[in-house]
Amino acid sequence: MRLRKSRQESVVSAMQPSLGFAGIGLMGLPMARRLLAAGYPLSVWNRSAEKCAVLADEGAEVVSSVGDLCERADIVMLCLADTAVVREVVFGQGGLVEHARPGQLLVDFSSLEPAATREMASELGARTGMHWVDAPVSGGTPGAEAGTLAIMAGGRAEDLERVRPVLAHLGQRLTHMGDVGAGQVTKVCNQMLVACNALVIAEVVALAERSGVDAAMLAQALAGGFADSRPLQILAPQMAESRFEPAKWHVRTLLKDLDTAVKLAREQGGATPMSGLAAQLMRLHGSQGYLEQDPATLVQLLRESGS
Numbered sequence: 495m496r497l498r499k500s501r502q503e504s505v506v507s508a509m510q511p512s513l514g515f516a517g518i519g520l521m522g523l524p525m526a527r528r529l530l531a532a533g534y535p536l537s538v539w540n541r542s543a544e545k546c547a548v549l550a551d552e553g554a555e556v557v558s559s560v561g562d563l564c565e566r567a568d569i570v571m572l573c574l575a576d577t578a579v580v581r582e583v584v585f586g587q588g589g590l591v592e593h594a595r596p597g598q599l600l601v602d603f604s605s606l607e608p609a610a611t612r613e614m615a616s617e618l619g620a621r622t623g624m625h626w627v628d629a630p631v632s633g634g635t636p637g638a639e640a641g642t643l644a645i646m647a648g649g650r651a652e653d654l655e656r657v658r659p660v661l662a663h664l665g666q667r668l669t670h671m672g673d674v675g676a677g678q679v680t681k682v683c684n685q686m687l688v689a690c691n692a693l694v695i696a697e698v699v700a701l702a703e704r705s706g707v708d709a710a711m712l713a714q715a716l717a718g719g720f721a722d723s724r725p726l727q728i729l730a731p732q733m734a735e736s737r738f739e740p741a742k743w744h745v746r747t748l749l750k751d752l753d754t755a756v757k758l759a760r761e762q763g764g765a766t767p768m769s770g771l772a773a774q775l776m777r778l779h780g781s782q783g784y785l786e787q788d789p790a791t792l793v794q795l796l797r798e799s800g801s
Contacts, residue, residue: 510534511660514567516560516583517604518545520743521631522573524638525603525664530554532663539563564593569657573603576750577610584614596623601657605630605685605747607754608678609761611648615674625653626674630681631665632688635742642666646684648676682758685751686769691725692748692789693772699733700796709734733793741788748789749776 510533515526518540530536530552537555538546539562546556557563560583564570570590574580580602584590590600600618602611606628615626627649637643643665647654654670661668671680702709713730716722732738752773759766779795 511568512566513537513660514539514557514563514570515554515573516540516563516571517573517575518549519573519575520635520741521603521638523548524635525573525643526554527552528638528641528663529660534660537563537566559588560590561588561593564590564598567598569599569601569660570594571601571603576604577606580604580606581610581614584618590624591618591621594618594622594624598622598624599627599653599657600624601627601629601661603629603631605681605751605754606678608675608682608758611678612673612675615649625650627653627657628674628677629657629661629668630677630684632681632684633665638664644684645669646671646677646680648672648674648678648680650674679758682751682755685748686755686766686772688725689748689752689776689789690768690772691723692729692792693775695726695729696733696792696796699730699793700799703734703797729790732788732790736793738788738791741786743789744785745776745780745787745789745791746785749773749780749785752776 512535513529514537515522515529516539518526518538523545526536526538526549530549537557538549539557539560540546543556546554550556555566557566572580572583574583582589611628615628618624618626627647629645629647631638631643631645633643641664645661645665645668647668647670651670658668671677698712699709702712710731712734713727716726752769755769756766756773775795779792782795784791784794
């Protein structure tokens with residue numbers, strides 16, 4: 495049940511920008527909850543409305559359309575699956591473009607193709623006057639829950655400063671990487687490192703197992719050395735124990751981002767041989783029924799290849 499606010503709380507809320515959040519998924523839910531806890535007036539929308547129930551219980555206003563979300567918010571935030579979904583939410587029938595107004599700001603936490611982000615931002619701005627900040631995040635659901643995400647942003651400096659106090663509740667670090675699209679390029683680089691690292695960790699765990707070494711001890715043994723990393727400390731124990739539930743992120747997400755990396759490199763006249771191979775392996779793994787599973791399941795691919 496939503497509690498009545500005190501007069502002091504009401505004054506604080508009136509001074510804060512009203513927020514709209516679209517995309518209540520693995521990352522969106524904990525991020526939205528942190529914004530609610532910080533006292534921001536928050537409206538939420540999701541294609542599957544039942545996912546908003548917990549936020550409604552905590553004081554968010556659940557709306558039935560993207561248009562309603564846009565009309566209630568000074569700042570609209572998106573945390574959606576991919577470029578196609580963002581394009582539909584922004585430019586589809588009843589989308590943001592039909593309701594946006596000058597002075598509003600769109601902050602997109604989704605991981606998208608950089609060129610598409612620049613194209614959409616330009617069109618939205620020209621048609622409505624709404625500005626776009628691409629602000630993809632890294633840190634997974636633990637980071638979203640703890641407010642320790644790394645946020646890499648592209649957009650106008652003044653827009654970033656406007657939203658910085660809001661994003662401070664979501665991340666430990668916000669870095670302005672350049673104009674619109676620069677945040678997405680940075681996230682592509684992040685995902686190349688994460689995905690390739692995940693695959694190598696899977697190789698390492700499978701090799702240790704075949705060699706008669708207790709793979710559950712790898713993370714502890716390598717901690718503090720040059721091979722150490724947060725992915726190693728998180729994924730190696732999960733892989734060694736075959737602990738794949740609950741899924742904290744998805745194979746399909748890494749595959750999408752690897753495909754984006756290969757495409758971006760091709761557009762820039764470069765090559766990504768490691769990421770290209772990682773994409774092939776990730777696609778093979780996904781084709782075996784693992785697309786919606788946690789990337790810790792990658793160890794199964796390497797276990798089977800060695801059997």
